[in-house]
Amino acid sequence: MARPPSFNRALAVDDALKLFWRRGYVATSLPELLDAMGVARSSFYATFSSKRELFSECLELFGSRTLTILDKPGGSCENLSVIRTFFNETISEVPEHRISRGCMMVNTVLELADVDLELQILAQTKLDKIQERFQCLILDAQLAGEITGAHCPAELADALMTLNLGIRVQCRKQVERTQLVKSVDTSLRLLGIAA
Amino acid sequence: MARPPSFNRALAVDDALKLFWRRGYVATSLPELLDAMGVARSSFYATFSSKRELFSECLELFGSRTLTILDKPGGSCENLSVIRTFFNETISEVPEHRISRGCMMVNTVLELADVDLELQILAQTKLDKIQERFQCLILDAQLAGEITGAHCPAELADALMTLNLGIRVQCRKQVERTQLVKSVDTSLRLLGIAA
DNA sequence: GAAATTCTGAACCAATCGGTTCAAAATTAC
DNA sequence: GTAATTTTGAACCGATTGGTTCAGAATTTC
Numbered sequence: 001m002a003r004p005p006s007f008n009r010a011l012a013v014d015d016a017l018k019l020f021w022r023r024g025y026v027a028t029s030l031p032e033l034l035d036a037m038g039v040a041r042s043s044f045y046a047t048f049s050s051k052r053e054l055f056s057e058c059l060e061l062f063g064s065r066t067l068t069i070l071d072k073p074g075g076s077c078e079n080l081s082v083i084r085t086f087f088n089e090t091i092s093e094v095p096e097h098r099i100s101r102g103c104m105m106v107n108t109v110l111e112l113a114d115v116d117l118e119l120q121i122l123a124q125t126k127l128d129k130i131q132e133r134f135q136c137l138i139l140d141a142q143l144a145g146e147i148t149g150a151h152c153p154a155e156l157a158d159a160l161m162t163l164n165l166g167i168r169v170q171c172r173k174q175v176e177r178t179q180l181v182k183s184v185d186t187s188l189r190l191l192g193i194a195a
Numbered sequence: 196m197a198r199p200p201s202f203n204r205a206l207a208v209d210d211a212l213k214l215f216w217r218r219g220y221v222a223t224s225l226p227e228l229l230d231a232m233g234v235a236r237s238s239f240y241a242t243f244s245s246k247r248e249l250f251s252e253c254l255e256l257f258g259s260r261t262l263t264i265l266d267k268p269g270g271s272c273e274n275l276s277v278i279r280t281f282f283n284e285t286i287s288e289v290p291e292h293r294i295s296r297g298c299m300m301v302n303t304v305l306e307l308a309d310v311d312l313e314l315q316i317l318a319q320t321k322l323d324k325i326q327e328r329f330q331c332l333i334l335d336a337q338l339a340g341e342i343t344g345a346h347c348p349a350e351l352a353d354a355l356m357t358l359n360l361g362i363r364v365q366c367r368k369q370v371e372r373t374q375l376v377k378s379v380d381t382s383l384r385l386l387g388i389a390a
Numbered sequence: 391g392a393a394a395t396t397c398t399g400a401a402c403c404a405a406t407c408g409g410t411t412c413a414a415a416a417t418t419a420c
Numbered sequence: 421g422t423a424a425t426t427t428t429g430a431a432c433c434g435a436t437t438g439g440t441t442c443a444g445a446a447t448t449t450c
Contacts, residue, residue, distance in 0.1 A: 237398065
């Protein structure tokens with residue numbers, strides 16, 4: 001016989017995520033958050049205990065979503081296409097305003113490096129998981145003969161992550177989507193992972 | 196017959212630069228700045244008109260210093276070594292704490308993308324100048340036969356900048372210097388610019 | 391010493407920061 | 421209607437934000 005919850009927690013987190021993603025942690029003020037989430041100040045603290053805690057939850061969510069893109073669809077074939085899809089899904093098949101937000105983990109690693117170590121490490125750990133995933137995919141690709149074994153998987157995965165980080169910075173600059181696609185193509189070709 | 200200026204303006208700017216470089220624009224508070232610069236609040240506003248103006252000056256300074264590294268020393272030979280030196284001087288031959296600050300322009304592009312467009316563009320413009328410099332060096336290297344003409348200079352310069360951006364992000368993560376050197380080596384080798 | 395100039399500290403400003411509290415309004419089931 | 425529960429808005433907290441002002445201490449030259 002109680003009044004049912006009016007605002008959807010998951011949706012509110014998603015709105016917060018988008019704002020944090022764009023503006024970073026420090027520059028995002030509480031009023032901005034409340035406005036974007038459509039939640040009253042008091043409800044905010046009742047539901048999420050603090051701005052910092054909410055940011056942490058958003059970061060976690062963003063990280064797991066990103067990792068999902070790298071999940072292998074079905075069969076064990078075409079490991080490299082998973083990597084190509086990773087870039088395609090975040091650059092080609094996405095609205096412009098989303099590209100310009102870059103990657104929330106990359107943004108956080110840079111913003112909070114000397115500001116909030118705990119949150120920075122959280123972002124960093126997520127990036128490391130992605131790199132591990134890169135390495136597995138490369139190893140499988142080598143075993144499947146999709147790619148030569150000239151370079152060790154760890155080395156290639158590291159180069160691939162460096163490329164990824166670079167691209168995410170490029171995203172935050174005002175560059176055209178076509179230019180980003182070209183940058184990715186060029187780099188993947190040099191890495192021997194081109195289509 | 197006047198009291199001579201006690202604090203060195205250039206040195207004070209340098210202290211501010213280091214702090215902004217580490218902590219970014221928003222998270223750096225005025226008291227922190229004054230403390231780092233050793234300047235009283237009133238002197239601060241008399242000398243530099245605002246925190247934002249000072250940041251702009253620091254960014255300008257950082258950018259021009261970085262470009263200096265890419266100046267050709269003397270003869271027209273060994274264009275590629277200039278590029279290699281660019282990474283060496285900022286990764287191998289520099290104290291650890293300095294590496295972990297990454298690149299102030301990269302940090303700024305990410306932090307202020309949706310916070311202060313004017314300052315972001317200032318940082319972005321500096322990065323573009325570096326990429327132009329990359330392109331010139333690559334073109335000269337091709338004409339001098341140091342490198343094959345397989346790829347067009349603009350494309351290579353873009354890939355090189357993407358690598359640079361990626362490396363600067365890696366710097367802000369807690370990674371060992373040796374790992375960074377390896378990452379640079381691997382990528383430069385893949386780009387065909389290795390030593 | 392006097393005059394000139396620079397720097398400093400402290401007080402002050404309005405605005406905002408993240409965070410807390412709580413009574414009252416709103417919405418449900420009964 | 422009543423009871424139960426959630427959401428809300430507004431008031432409030434102390435601290436901090438960037439920025440301003442100015443009297444006076446400090447240091448020089450003459």
